[in-house]
Amino acid sequence: MLENPGQGLQSSRAVSDQVAGYLADTGHGLLMQPSGLNTAQSLALRAGVPSATVFRDFDGSGQDPRVMRRFLDQAAFKARQEGAVIMLGRLRADTVSALLLWGLQDRAGSVALVPVSTVLRESVATE
Numbered sequence: 805m806l807e808n809p810g811q812g813l814q815s816s817r818a819v820s821d822q823v824a825g826y827l828a829d830t831g832h833g834l835l836m837q838p839s840g841l842n843t844a845q846s847l848a849l850r851a852g853v854p855s856a857t858v859f860r861d862f863d864g865s866g867q868d869p870r871v872m873r874r875f876l877d878q879a880a881f882k883a884r885q886e887g888a889v890i891m892l893g894r895l896r897a898d899t900v901s902a903l904l905l906w907g908l909q910d911r912a913g914s915v916a917l918v919p920v921s922t923v924l925r926e927s928v929a930t931e
Contacts, residue, residue: 806835806892809861813844820844824851833924835890837861854924859889863899872902873909880915888923 805827807813813820814836824847827834833854836845848855859882862875876891883889893899906912 805832807837807844809837809864814839814842817843817847820847824848824853827851827853833921833927835892835920835924849927852928854921854928856888856890856920856923856927858892861892863893863896863902869898869902869905872899873906876902876906877911880911883915888926890920890923 805823813823820843823834823844827848828851833856834845834848836842836848836855836857838857838859842857845855845857859879860875862872862879867875872893879889879891893903907917
């Protein structure tokens with residue numbers, strides 16, 4: 805489940821607990837938008853729910869492909885430091901173009917693009 809940007813689950817602990825319980829029962833994971841101490845993500849992890857925080861929404865504000873590639877470079881740098889980051893993008897022509905061009909650059913060779921489920925599985929394995 806992906807938390808809706810700007811309308812998150814983290815404003816209410818009761819809602820966060822309820823969502824974590826539901827996701828634990830159904831076997832789903834949770835992607836959260838970064839917010840404060842990310843309490844909802846911590847609650848989800850405690851409940852055994854695969855959970856992670858989105859590092860950046862790289863095309864949500866109408867960024868052009870050049871800016872998107874810069875955001876991808878920043879994410880690659882952070883991924884090398886932390887092991888993994890999650891980027892949020894939409895299926896748009898500019899986004900696909902930015903990903904393709906970025907993937908051809910040398911900097912992209914130091915990281916692997918993987919499904920978000922891979923990062924989510926690792927979140928519960930390390931907890």
